[in-house]
Amino acid sequence: MEDTKNFGIFNSFHLKVLAMLIMVIDHVGAILFPQYLVLRVIGRLAFPIFAFLLVVGFHYTRNVWNYMLRLLIFAFATEIIFDLAFRDTMLEFSHQNVFFTLALGIFMLILFERNYGWPVKLASAVICMLIADLICCDYRSAGLILILCIHLAFKRPAWMRALSILAGNAAIAFPIFGIQLYGGLAAIPVALYNGRQGPKMKYFFYIFYPLHLLILYILKKLI
Secondary structure, three states: OOOOOOOOOEOHHHHHHHHHHHHHHHHHHHHOOOOOHHHHHHHOOHHHHHHHHHHHHHHHOOOHHHHHHHHHHHHHHHHHHHHHHHHOOOOOOOOEOHHHHHHHHHHHHHHHOOOOOHHHHHHHHHHHHHHHHHHOEOOHHHHHHHHHHHHHHOOOOHHHHHHHHHHHHHHHHOOOOHHHHHHHHHHHHHHOEOOOOOOOOOOHHHHHHHHHHHHHHHHHHHO
């Protein structure tokens, strides 16, 4: 059961639906209409919201190891579709799908929350970030920095959760900045999170992610 001491207007369900809609807009722009930059600008808000929801899941799931395992299973199951949609090839290893980032983020938080001293906690986080860069998962080490920032602020007031989004998103945007700066706007819906779960959709996103990429790939081939 999620914390209900906050009084925002968005529960986890609302945020997940919002993030999924934004993600679809982003991928429509990336796969079908790359000439329309505004679609990618809007899409910058998706990952910070998903990163926040990942931290929510970490704090409230009954078994974090099973959570990580589910993410890994769908990461491998999705990779071929991801490569077809974005690289037009069956297997390509220069960029892995976001499920790998999310699974590695959970693993990082598991290690971080072990009863270790701060030097070991920080070292484990850095090692996970190096792995993210090594396997070239989506958003790489910067994505894990965002997840860690959100985790550190999760039990804090709403304005601190929003600040964690801004700080973590800056890590993704640095040093090129560009349109990724717009991802900081995700701080607004995150700040309005009310600590409640809402309707459950446990496996919907796992299935929706590869499915929408497959549909967009087919549309790209038909257009």
